[in-house]
Amino acid sequence: MVLYMPTKVYQEKRCVENHSRELAALGTKALIVTGKHSSRVNGSLEDVKNALDREGVSWTVFDEVEENPSVETVKKAASLGTSAGADFVIGIGGGSPMDAAKAAALLLANPEQDADFLYQKPRAGSGIKPAVPVAEVPTTAGTGSEVTPYAILTKSSLPQIVLTTVPGADVHHAFPYLGQRTKQSISHHIFPTLALVDLSYLQTASRDGCVYTAVDTLAHLIESHLNANTTDYSRFYSEMGLRTWAKVKDRLLRYEIGEEERRLLMNACTLGGMAISHTGTSLPHGLSYPVTCEMGLPHGKAVGIFLPGFLRGYGDREEVMRVLSLLEFGSEQGFSEYIRALLGEVSIPDELWERDVNGLLENPRKLKNYPFQLDHDRLWAMR
């Protein structure tokens, strides 16, 4: 049993300003990686720039990270950082910029490598250098990316010709058919050195943004707790996180979210990140990626719609009851109704669902965290 949680986390108001010296000590020139708008609106970008200016450390900003960031975007960020001479990276935003920052930090350390190596298993003697240091400044309470070693990117896995010739694509009339794009965690683990968590950046979140990211946290906690890799240590995090999430669940449904609720959600988020750092996620995350890529559903919503089915189909009923009790739900039905009320109804077309289920069954990497035998019918019933 191992407990390894190397990221130093400050959670306090004005922590970027308060800990500017530690931030600046990570290098001599920062590549700031962020999204297109929100970090300007919630003040986080300005705070980071001011902190670096005060410490006399120069910086350059890459502000083109989209939701569910692509490998191509990460390549652009890294090449800006390389030409600017950056030797550390600061991710500011939700999980998308924070993940892009980790992957860019690895490319910055290995400028001679093609981006393909992000998905190649690191091997001893391969000459691959560890990522340059990363600091993360989260502005959503959901992914926990500020404390996890994971970076999930969108990649195109098949040649262009396949994108236009998949039979049955006409069922996707309601949304653009994007073909074989999917999301996958890069093969390298990169823990941020520093996480600077200031709840005031969350205030600008919309109702949907807050709810979907909170559901992502819930999924991390549940999927870590019901997992083949779970240990007593990982359960310290997941149990405390589930209890914390329970305290805010009714107010989340009514969307009565103030400072205290944001604090609880961020605490649960950090605990969820620490829990999955030890166990990984499970089926709801594996099933969510094609749904996000094909239907454009935000990550937390795409994951959340599979949680009721995941609990329903899980082989260890005692553990399921434990999760429900930590969350203060009286029954599985109560949990399902709650999730439906929070996220609304989502209908996944049969053709996409079939492809999603088969894709998961063919991918041992995605199944290994699930402790029971799975077949097509059991997975099919999770929708």
Ligand code: NAP
């Ligand atoms: P996100 O994709 O980072 O951002 C979603 C939207 O929220 C963007 O439009 C963003 O705007 C906006 N936004 C961010 N902070 C805001 C704020 N304070 N106020 C208003 N709007 C704000 O969302 P996310 O759910 O946090 O991250 C999802 C990504 O994280 C997915 O790619 C998922 O796979 C990944 N993930 C990673 C891990 C991990 O361990 N590494 C775990 C779970 C999920 P801008 O674009 O303008 O910034």
Ligand code: ZN
């Ligand atoms: Zn997630």
